[in-house]
Every structure is written in structure tokens, then in C-alpha cells.
Amino acid sequence: MDMAADISVPGATAVASLDAGIRSDNDLLRTLVVAVGLGCSILFIVVGVRYGLQMYADGSAFSYAIAVDDAWAFHWHNISGRLFVYLYSSVPAEIYVRLTGDAHGAIVIYGLLFFAAPLFGLVATFVADRSIGRVVFSYACCSTACLCPLVFGFPTEMWVAHSIFWPTLAACHYALGGTRGIVLVFAMMLALVLTHGGALILAAAILATLSLRGARDPAFLRAAGVFFTVLAIWTTVKAMFPPDDYLAAVLLRAALHVFDPGILSDYLIVLLGGTLTSYAIGVSLLKRLSVPNAHVYAASIVAGGLFLYWSELDHSLHADSRYGMRTVLIVMTPVLGALAVAHAFRSDGRFGFPWLRRTMIALTGAATSRTIAGALVLVMLVHAVETVKFVAAWSRYERAVKTQAVGSSSDPALGDPQFVSSRRIGADLNRLSWFSTTHFLSVLVAPKLAPARLVIDPDSNFFWLSCKTATANLVASHAVPTESRRLIRAYSCLHR
Numbered sequence: 001m002d003m004a005a006d007i008s009v010p011g012a013t014a015v016a017s018l019d020a021g022i023r024s025d026n027d028l029l030r031t032l033v034v035a036v037g038l039g040c041s042i043l044f045i046v047v048g049v050r051y052g053l054q055m056y057a058d059g060s061a062f063s064y065a066i067a068v069d070d071a072w073a074f075h076w077h078n079i080s081g082r083l084f085v086y087l088y089s090s091v092p093a094e095i096y097v098r099l100t101g102d103a104h105g106a107i108v109i110y111g112l113l114f115f116a117a118p119l120f121g122l123v124a125t126f127v128a129d130r131s132i133g134r135v136v137f138s139y140a141c142c143s144t145a146c147l148c149p150l151v152f153g154f155p156t157e158m159w160v161a162h163s164i165f166w167p168t169l170a171a172c173h174y175a176l177g178g179t180r181g182i183v184l185v186f187a188m189m190l191a192l193v194l195t196h197g198g199a200l201i202l203a204a205a206i207l208a209t210l211s212l213r214g215a216r217d218p219a220f221l222r223a224a225g226v227f228f229t230v231l232a233i234w235t236t237v238k239a240m241f242p243p244d245d246y247l248a249a250v251l252l253r254a255a256l257h258v259f260d261p262g263i264l265s266d267y268l269i270v271l272l273g274g275t276l277t278s279y280a281i282g283v284s285l286l287k288r289l290s291v292p293n294a295h296v297y298a299a300s301i302v303a304g305g306l307f308l309y310w311s312e313l314d315h316s317l318h319a320d321s322r323y324g325m326r327t328v329l330i331v332m333t334p335v336l337g338a339l340a341v342a343h344a345f346r347s348d349g350r351f352g353f354p355w356l357r358r359t360m361i362a363l364t365g366a367a368t369s370r371t372i373a374g375a376l377v378l379v380m381l382v383h384a385v386e387t388v389k390f391v392a393a394w395s396r397y398e399r400a401v402k403t404q405a406v407g408s409s410s411d412p413a414l415g416d417p418q419f420v421s422s423r424r425i426g427a428d429l430n431r432l433s434w435f436s437t438t439h440f441l442s443v444l445v446a447p448k449l450a451p452a453r454l455v456i457d458p459d460s461n462f463f464w465l466s467c468k469t470a471t472a473n474l475v476a477s478h479a480v481p482t483e484s485r486r487l488i489r490a491y492s493c494l495h496r
Contacts, residue, residue, distance in 0.1 A: 025369040030138050032373055036380060037141020041119035044152060045112065051391050052398065054111030055444055057323065059155040060437035061464050063444055066093045066110050067103035068478045068485065073469055078251070080241035081234060084164075084194040085157045089113045103449055103479040114155065118144045121163030128170035128184075131344035136173070139340035140166035145376070147332055149383035150268065150325035153390060158326040161195035162333055165202045168192045169337050172206050172223045173344070182222060189223070190230045194237070197255060198330040203227060205334030209341040246496065250462060263327050268318045268386060275378050278302050283371055295374035302378055310385060317393055317431050318386045397432035398445055400425045405442040405451035411458075415494045418487060420453040435460040439491055443484045454487040467493035 048054065055063045065074035071090045076082075089110055097106035122140055129136040143166065151159055168188040175181040189206075192199050207227050210220040243251055263269065282298030291297060404420050411421045422430065422438050435457040442455035470492035474485045 025366040029369040029373050030133070032376065033138050033142045033145070036145040036376065037122060037143075038119075040145045040148065041122055044118055044148065045115045047387070047391060048115035048153070049108060049111050051395060052107075052111065053153040053391070053394065054107065054114055054155065055398075055441060056153045056394060056432075057155065057320070057434035058437060060434070060440040060444060062090065062155055063107045063110060064440040064480075064488075066090055066106050067097065067444070067449065068473055068480045069094050069097050070469075070473050070476075070478075073472070075247075075464060077241050078243035078247040079157075080243075081238050082157045082194065082196055083237060084191045085160050085196075088117075088160065097479055101479045106479075107444070114159070117160045117163040118148055121166055124167035125170050128167045128174060130170075130174040132347040135344040135347050136166065136170045136340045139336055139343070140170075142376070143333060143336045145383075146379055147329055147336075149387060150328055151322050152387065153394070154322035154325075156323065156326045157196040158198055158329045161192060161199040161202060162329050164188065164192045164195060165199075165206070165333055165337065168203075169206050169209070169340070172210060173219060173341065175219075177218060182226070185222060186226045186229065189226050190233060193230045193234050196326075198258065198326065200231075200234075201330055202334060202337075203230070205337055208334075209338055212341065212345070244466070246466070258327055258330070260324070260327070263324050266321050266324065267316045268321065268325070268382075269328075271386075272379065272382055275302060275306065275382055276375055278305065279375055279378055283374070293370075295370045299374035299378055303381060306378075306381065306385075318390055319393065319432050320434065322390075393429070394432050397425070397429045398441075400429050401438070401442055401455055402445040404455045405446045405453055407453060410453055411456075414456050414458060416454070416487070416490050418453050419456045419491070422455050422457045433457060436462040436464060439488065440464075443480070443488065446484075448481070449479075449484055450481045451484065451487070454491060456491065463492065463495040465492040466496040 053059070061075065062071065065071040065076075068074075071086065071094055076086045076090065092113060093106040093110035096109050097103055100106075122137070122144060125140045126134065126137045143162070148159065148162065168185075168191075171184050171188050175184045189203055193203055204227075207220075207223055210217070210223050213220050242248070279298050279302045282301055283294050286294035286297055401422075404422070404424055407420070409420055409424065410417055411419055414421060422433060425433070438457045438460075439454050442451050442453070443449055446452075465488065467489070470485075470489040474482070474489045478485065
């Protein structure tokens with residue numbers, strides 16, 4: 001007996017040591033992921049508000065509509081299926097401008113709320129997630145850090161949809177039974193569905209993860225009933241507030257191009273793909289050579305190559321393609337959500353299909369955790385550099401628009417002696433332009449919202465405001481000067 005005990009101790013000690021090593025690597029990865037996710041969610045707010053990124057692209061139209069306290073009439077009635085985003089980010093800002101007359105402050109509030117959505121989403125996920133080790137929360141942090149920077153700065157409603165997806169996923173799986181659980185799941189899923197058309201895919205993905213529990217599982221039955229209820233509400237809202245004829249055709253074209261495969265050739269997708277492929281090859285080769293800490297050396301080599309590329313060869317800018325990156329959120333968020341649920345099931349010891357158990361064992365091994373950590377660091381490096389490039393270029397572009405807006409040059413051929421062409425801005429900076437909203441931006445960046453000239457993109461073929469809507473806004477009392485609103489009306493009446 002004593003001999004047997006003596007023989008068994010070393011083996012047991014080795015297994016325990018191995019398990020402890022795996023747990024240690026997984027814990028370090030989880031700490032890194034959570035730190036990066038929370039850090040990014042805070043930086044989104046600081047950088048977004050500090051540099052006025054809520055005014056980038058379509059954001060200029062949204063910000064101007066808030067400044068003149070007319071957001072619903074300007075555009076939101078055309079996208080009523082995104083009602084939650086309007087209620088969450090625009091209505092509080094409009095209430096503020098109505099009470100104070102401070103248009104600049106209202107635009108800041110709009111930006112603050114919009115950019116804070118990921119942080120609010122992570123906090124809500126942390127509270128709702130009752131899986132062992134809060135696995136869903138960890139994946140939410142990873143998704144926030146890896147996916148959200150792709151669209152950061154562009155006011156796509158998928159930004160908010162992504163933020164609500166994670167607490168909704170956690171609530172659907174872990175909310176307590178009874179009336180309170182039903183109300184919570186209903187509220188979360190209704191908010192999710194009323195953010196963007198793509199959120200219907202996210203909601204359906206949540207239901208699919210619940211189906212892994214079994215068709216008779218109470219959580220699945222609860223979510224299924226809620227899903228079809230909120231789908232009926234979404235349909236009703238869309239029917240009650242249909243888009244204008246002019247916008248309906250535009251929205252249809254945009255919807256048909258959501259899943260354009262051309263997005264795979266986008267500069268940032270190619271850069272990230274090349275980075276991760278190079279890293280994977282490097283790790284594989286170094287491991288074959290029995291190099292210790294292969295992930296550290298591989299990541300360092302790839303990082304060096306990236307810095308060489310950025311300093312010597314790079315002339316690209318991830319700007320207008322941020323709009324197309326919403327597709328990546330629609331596709332990849334459910335994928336990460338499914339992995340989160342599979343991981344949570346394994347951690348909870350709930351059950352597991354053989355293929356699912358094998359997959360999660362492979363993904364949670366010590367070597368895999370170290371490799372994923374290196375990949376995450378590289379992804380963050382790419383996002384950091386590309387975001388800095390974007391923000392720096394945006395700041396220069398904003399100043400260029402302001403220079404034209406307060407200057408004396410004009411191009412009366414555009415339809416008014418107080419119009420000036422955006423072509424006067426250099427081609428390099430005009431990479432930041434968004435042709436349909438340049439005139440709104442020229443008002444927003446001018447001192448006291450009173451430009452001497454309205455900066456017009458002569459190539460624009462989409463016009464946000466009808467003459468009727470712009471005229472109605474002109475005769476009302478607003479925080480934006482009447483002359484500025486007159487210029488917007490003059491431009492709108494020329495085209496719609």
C-alpha cells in the first residue's frame with residue numbers, strides 16, 4: 001500500500017501541475033482580454049468626444065439635426081426600425097438643447113452617449129452573466145476590443161447593436177425564471193432588435209445558442225416566445241413609420257450591399273488577415289524548431305514588420321470603409337457569441353456534445369491561450385495605429401472645412417453666392433469627406449455655428465433634407481442661427 005502510494009504521488013503531482021499551468025495561462029489570457037476590452041471601451045469615449053468623431057460622415061447630419069432639435073423629422077422617421085438608437089442617443093441630447101439652447105453641448109452629449117454604448121454594454125453583461133468565471137463577459141470584452149475599432153467613428157447603429165447583443169445573450173441564458181426573467185429578456189431583446197436590421201441576425205443567433213440546451217429547455221422556450229413577440233413589434237413599428245419614397249430606394253440599395261463580398265479586399269481586412277497569417281506561420285515554424293515562448297518571438301517579428309510597413313510603405317487610410325465594416329460586426333459577433341456559450345457550457349459542466357467538448361478543450365489549452373494572447377496584442381497594435389492615423393487625418397480635415405466655411409472664397413455656380421466647393425480642399429484630406437454631409441459639417445465647425453460659406457461637395461448625389469422639411473425647420477426657433485439654417489434650406493431646395 002505504501003509503495004503504491006509512493007508511486008502514485010509523482011503522477012498525480014504532474015497532472016495537478018499541468019492543470020495549474022493551464023489554468024494560469026487561461027487566467028492570464030482572461031485578464032488581458034478583460035483589460036483590453038474595458039480599456040478600449042473607455043478610450044472610445046475619450047477619443048470620440050475629444051476629437052468630435054460623432055460629426056464624422058453621416059454623423060454630421062445626425063449632429064446638425066440634434067442642434068436644430070429636429071432629429072425625428074430630419075431622418076429618424078425614415079429608419080424607425082432603429083428606434084432604440086434614436087431614443088438612447090438623440091432624444092436626451094435634444095432635450096438638453098431644448099432646455100438650454102446650447103447646441104454644442106447637445107452634440108457632445110450625443111457623442112458621449114453613442115461612444116459610451118460599448119462600456120454600458122460590458123457593465124450590463126458583467127451583471128447579467130452568471131456563468132462560472134463570467135465567460136460570456138470575457139468574450140464580450142474580446143469582441144469589443146477586436147471588432148468595434150473597425151467601425152469606430154462611423155455612426156452606424158450596429159455599434160449600439162453590438163453593445164446590446166452581449167448582455168442580451170447573457171440574460172437569455174442566465175436570467176432567473178419567473179416574471180422578472182421574462183421582462184428582462186423581453187426588454188433586452190426588444191432593444192436589440194430596434195437598433196438595426198442586422199440585429200435580427202444577432203437575435204436569431206442568440207436563439208440558436210439557446211437551442212443547444214434542448215427544445216424543451218425553459219430558457220429556450222422563454223427566448224423563443226420573446227423573439228417572435230419583439231419581431232411582431234418591430235414589424236408594426238416599421239409599418240407605422242415607413243420611410244419617404246426618396247429614402248426608401250436608398251435604404252433598399254444599402255441593404256442589398258450589406259453582404260458585399262468586396263469587403264474582404266478592404267485595406268484593413270487585408271492588413272489584419274496578413275498580420276494574423278504571418279503570426280500563425282511564425283508560431284508554427286518556431287515551435288517546430290523547439291524555440292521556447294514561440295508566440296512572443298513570432299509576435300515581435302510581425303510587429304517589427306508592421307512598423308517597417310507603416311514607416312516606409314503605408315499610404316492608406318481606414319476612413320470611409322468604416323461604414324462597410326458593419327458587415328463584419330453582423331457576421332463575427334454571432335460567431336464569438338456561439339463560442340462564448342460553448343465555453344460557458346463547458347465551464348459550467350452543463351453538458352457537451354463530443355465535438356463541442358473536443359473543440360473547447362483545444363481552444364482552452366495552455367499553448368492555445370498563449371498563442372491567442374499574442375494574436376490579440378497584434379490586433380490591438382493594428383487597431384491603435386490605424387485609429388491614430390484616422391483621428392489625426394480627421395482633425396486636419398475638420399480644420400480644412402472650417403477654413404473654407406469662414407473664408408471669403410465662393411463658387412456661385414453651385415447655386416448660391418455663399419456656397420464654396422469642397423474641391424478647394426486637397427485630395428489627400430478629402431479622403432475624410434462624406435459627400436452628402438459636408439455642408440452640415442461646415443455649419444458645425446464654424447464659430448457659433450455661423451459659417452460665412454456653406455461648403456458643398458459638387459459630386460453629391462444624395463440629399464438628406466427635402467425643401468419642405470428644411471423650410472419648416474427654418475421658421476421655427478432654434479439654437480442654430482437663422483442664417484445658417486437658411487443656407488441649409490437653400491441647398492436642400494436646389495435638389496429636393
